[in-house]
Structure formats: structure tokens, C-alpha cells
Amino acid sequence: MLDILIKAFGESMYMVTFSTLFSLILGFIVAILLILTAPDGLKPNKAIYSVLDAVINILRSFPFIILIVSIAPLTKLIVGKSIGQTAAIVPLTIAAAPFVARVIESALKEVDPGVVEAAKSFGASNTQIIFKVMLKEAVPSIISGLTLTVISIIGYSAMAGTVGAGGLGDLAVRYGYQRYQTDIMIVTVIILIIIVQVLQSLGNYLYKKLS
Template identity: 80%
Template sequence: MLEILLPAFNKTIIMVFFSTLFSVILGFIPAIALIVTAPKGLKPNKIIYNTLDSIINILRSFPFLILMVAIVPFTKLIVGKSIGTEAAIVPLTVAAAPFVARIIESALKEVDPGVVEAAKSFGASNTQIIFKVMLKEAIPSIISGLTLTIISIIGYSAMAGTVGGGGLGDVAIRYGYQRYQTDVMIVTVIILVIIVQALQTLGNYLYKKLS
């Protein structure tokens, strides 16, 4: 069982790590743009704000399995194949990026307007206000939101395993379900629960520490 589960565990960690990394990078850009161009933002722009807002809402509305199938051509274009751990990272990133964007946007919106006004009164530029004031104040909320996102990505990675994505989800389907090896299914579930609990505990600790 160890020979089966260990490689699957490693693949799950790889999928979750890189999907989280890429989704944070991709989600950060529109989040900042939304904050800046919002009606009460630093540089309000109704067209840009509404366009980005609509795109993010559309991407968030796709169920993951449908999204994964729908972007198969894009996945092949990026990694050269549509199955496997590397291929699964693409739809995982696309699915998570809109959520990350909303998390960062919401965290930045929670920053006390008085802090922003104080920074303006000291002559801070918009760039300084965003990166040295708003982001600094919003880090605890961002960490808390990203913890939930990573947990969601773990769930998505398990679903990706059902269609050739590899990882623990693949083991649960191939051995636990198709071969009726209940012990493998139970151990796989236990491993996923431990991973989620560990991440949530770490997220809670960082939130308290940074707050």
C-alpha cells in the first residue's frame, strides 16, 4: 500500500503547490486592478472594473469537472498533454485563480479607509498605498482566505484524479472503487483529512500571528 500511496501523495502535493502558486500570481493582478478601478478606488474606471468583475464571476461559475474538460485544448497547448499531474495543474490554476482574486480583493476592501486617507495625506503614491499600506494591513485576511483556497484545491485535485490527473484521487478511484479495495479508500481519505487539518491549523496560526 505504501508503494501505491507515497507516489500518489507526492503528486497531490505537487499539484496543490504549483496550482496555488500560479493561481496566486494570476489572481493577484486582477484583484489589484479591481481595487484600483472600483467606484471608490484610487483610480475609478467603470469599464475596466465591470469587465474584470464579469470575467471573474463567469470563471467562478464553472463546475471544476466541466472546466477541466472545456479547457483541454488550452491544457494541451500549455503542457503538451491533457492527462497526468502536469496537465492537471492547468485547470486547477484556472479554477482557483478567480477565487484568489476575490479573496485578495475582499481583504483589501476591509482595510480601514482612514488608514488609506492618512497615507494620502502624507503624500504617498497610489503604488505605495497599495503595496505598503493596503496589502500590509490585509495580509492576515489574505492568509485566512488562501488557506480555504488551498483546501479547495486539494478537493479539486482529488476530482482531477478521476479523469487521469494522478494523485490520491486517482488511487481512490482505481484501487478503492474499481478494485473494491476498501482499505486503500479508507487510508486515502484519512490522508486527505490529515492534510486538510494540518493546513487549517497552520492557516489559523499564521492568521493569529500576523494579526
């Protein structure tokens, strides 16, 4: 069973790694747009902000299992299939990106307004204020939020395994549940707990280091 466990672990890490990367890119772009267009933002635009805010809230309200099924046609359009590890990256990314956007938006909003005003008084552009002032100040909070995001993606990837995406979730269902091999179920749970503990410890360390 060791070979099966290693294979499932690799599949889970593949899904988690790429979905985290893509959701970070998408979430970062959306968060910057939210900060710019917010009513008290650097370049207020009520229409754009309202649309982005509504889309994020809608996507965050979807249970992940329902999201996988509902966007299956989109997944097939993007990767050519709707089942498998690569296909699972699409719903994982869509599920995590809104959360990442909120995390980064909240972190940027926590930056002391006095710091932003000081940057404006020195003639800094909006781009400079966001990338050289706000992001720099918000890095610890962003790291903390992203740690929670990755942990959530791990949980989502386990659920994705129940609908044919492979990984540790699929292993737990096929062997631990359907074949009544309780030992496999226990080992899978232990592996997931260890992964989460390692990531949380790393996140806490980086937060303290950067604060």
C-alpha cells in the same frame, strides 16, 4: 501499497503546490486591478472593472469537472498534453485564481478607509498605498482566505485524479472504487483529512500571529 500511496501523495502535492503558486500570482494581479479600477477605487475605470468582475464570476460558476474538459485544448496548447499531473495544473490554476482574486480584493477592501486617507494626505502614490499600506493591513485576512483556497485546491486535485491526473483521487477511484478495496479508500480519505487539518491549523496559527 505503501509505495503506491507515497507516489499518489507526491503527485497530489505536486499539483497542489504549483497550482497554488500560479493561482496566487494571477489572483494577486487581478485583485490589484480590481482595487484600482473599482468605482470607489484609487483609479476608477468602469469598463476594466466590469470586464474583470464578469470574467471572475463566470469562471467561479464552472463546476471543476466541466472546466477540466472544456479547457482541454488550452491545456494541451500550454503544456503539450491534456492528461497527467502537469496538465491538471492548468485547470486547477484557472479554477483557483478567481477565488484568490476575490479573497485578496475583499481583504484589501476591509482596510480602514481612514488609513488610506491618511496615506494620501502624506502624499503616498497609489502603488505605495496598495503595497505599503493596504497589503500590510490586510495580510492576516489574506492568509486566512488563502488557507481556504489551498484546501479547495486539494479537493479539486482529488477530482482531477478521476480524469487521469493521478494523485490521491485517482488512487481512490482505481483501487478503492473500481477494485472494491475499501481499505485503500479509507486510507486515502484519512490522508486527505490529515492534510486539510494540518493546513487549517497552520493557517489559524499564522492568522493569530500576524493579527
